Amino acid sequence: MGLSCRPAAHTRRGIGRQILLVAALSLGAAGGAAAAVHQTRAPAKSSWGRTGDGSVEIYALTNVHGVEARIMTYGATLVSLQAPDRSGHFKNIVLGFDALEPYLGAKAYYGATVGRYANRIAKARFTLDGKTYQLAANDGPNSLHGGTRGFDKRIWQAEPLPVSQGNGVRLTYVSPAGEEGYPGEVTAHAVYRLDDNDNLEIEYGASTTAPTPVNLANHAYFNLTGDPSVPVLDHLLTIDADRFTPVDATLIPTGELRAVAGTPFDFRSAHAVGARIGAADEQLRLGHGYDHNWVLNKAAAGITLAAVVTDPKSGRSLEVRTTQPGVQFYTGNFMNGKPAAEEGSVFAYRTGLCLETQHFPDSPNQPSFPSTILRPGQVYSEKTILAVRVVK
Numbered sequence: 001m002g003l004s005c006r007p008a009a010h011t012r013r014g015i016g017r018q019i020l021l022v023a024a025l026s027l028g029a030a031g032g033a034a035a036a037v038h039q040t041r042a043p044a045k046s047s048w049g050r051t052g053d054g055s056v057e058i059y060a061l062t063n064v065h066g067v068e069a070r071i072m073t074y075g076a077t078l079v080s081l082q083a084p085d086r087s088g089h090f091k092n093i094v095l096g097f098d099a100l101e102p103y104l105g106a107k108a109y110y111g112a113t114v115g116r117y118a119n120r121i122a123k124a125r126f127t128l129d130g131k132t133y134q135l136a137a138n139d140g141p142n143s144l145h146g147g148t149r150g151f152d153k154r155i156w157q158a159e160p161l162p163v164s165q166g167n168g169v170r171l172t173y174v175s176p177a178g179e180e181g182y183p184g185e186v187t188a189h190a191v192y193r194l195d196d197n198d199n200l201e202i203e204y205g206a207s208t209t210a211p212t213p214v215n216l217a218n219h220a221y222f223n224l225t226g227d228p229s230v231p232v233l234d235h236l237l238t239i240d241a242d243r244f245t246p247v248d249a250t251l252i253p254t255g256e257l258r259a260v261a262g263t264p265f266d267f268r269s270a271h272a273v274g275a276r277i278g279a280a281d282e283q284l285r286l287g288h289g290y291d292h293n294w295v296l297n298k299a300a301a302g303i304t305l306a307a308v309v310t311d312p313k314s315g316r317s318l319e320v321r322t323t324q325p326g327v328q329f330y331t332g333n334f335m336n337g338k339p340a341a342e343e344g345s346v347f348a349y350r351t352g353l354c355l356e357t358q359h360f361p362d363s364p365n366q367p368s369f370p371s372t373i374l375r376p377g378q379v380y381s382e383k384t385i386l387a388v389r390v391v392k
């Protein structure tokens with residue numbers, strides 16, 4: 001793999017310096033040290049290159065423990081997330097590149113915000129209020145992740161959060177009416193916020209000028225070993241879901257909510273990702289592995305634990321909490337390690353796994369699924385927290 005295919009570069013020295021600076025500032029402050037520490041930390045912004053649409057910036061959010069998330073304005077993309085192992089060694093746990101250019105050719109939505117509709121819409125069309133809308137079919141007969149040029153391929157406008165709202169960045173994209181065939185002008189926001197308890201919060205908001213489906217999700221591929229050449233099959237996974245949505249041959253849900261009990265889809269207790277992935281199971285065959293939506297149990301209203309993924313060797317662990325009703329667990333079955341120029345994914349087969357918190361696939365065509373239709377005057381609001389943890 002060439003230089004540009006390595007995980008986003010990072011120096012521990014840089015973080016050390018920043019923490020020292022924060023400590024020095026907080027000592028000099030008149031108020032409580034904790035409050036001062038909080039107030040002095042702010043996102044570091046740098047320029048990250050250009051596309052035909054303009055310049056792209058990258059923001060680095062760092063906390064007191066040295067956890068660092070970097071977000072670029074192209075696709076409101078999570079470029080890297082530095083997390084410690086049980087000996088305190090930090091590594092980047094999301095697949096990504098150390099420059100903008102490889103993202104422009106990459107086909108796998110690495111770390112991006114996907115929209116206007118994350119996941120698939122069957123036959124690339126839907127009917128809303130009696131009118132049928134035709135979208136681009138960019139995944140066989142279906143529309144995937146917003147179409148030919150979804151939210152992941154747009155430059156978002158960014159501003160750091162006011163310090164009173166935490167250490168974060170707010171990104172905005174205005175999607176014109178008719179873009180990719182969708183009705184209504186949608187104003188979408190993505191807010192990334194990192195706190196000192198090692199929680200990276202991703203908040204999505206949207207409003208519209210006409211009724212439209214909206215489903216926004218982050219498409220990070222996690223590899224908690226920190227080595228993007230190592231497959232994720234030994235990662236241990238728990239998903240708090242009693243049911244999943246089985247799919248047809250084009251990965252569109254059949255409409256059934258099927259019990260996971262007694263199937264390789266039962267992750268209610270921790271299982272290695274690879275333990276049953278090769279089982280003789282019709283759904284695993286159709287998905288080429290795991291590429292399905294789990295129906296989260298949502299025992300309480302608001303934000304609940306959706307999934308926990310752990311690399312038992314390093315101890316790096318991630319808890320995923322969300323307000324969303326579903327999570328698409330995808331094991332990188334279409335990753336092939338080929339260069340982007342050959343329509344490749346660059347990273348190799350199953351070297352990353354996605355836990356895309358979102359509404360169920362194809363909801364605009366599935367009346368029994370929770371609705372994804374946003375109407376003028378309504379506010380779309382969803383939150384996911386990626387909690388960086390270490391297990392013994």
Ligand code: BGC
Binds near residue numbers: 119292354
């Ligand atoms: C989908 C996969 C698809 C991938 C594209 C995932 O969200 O579930 O089927 O290949 O995105 O990178």
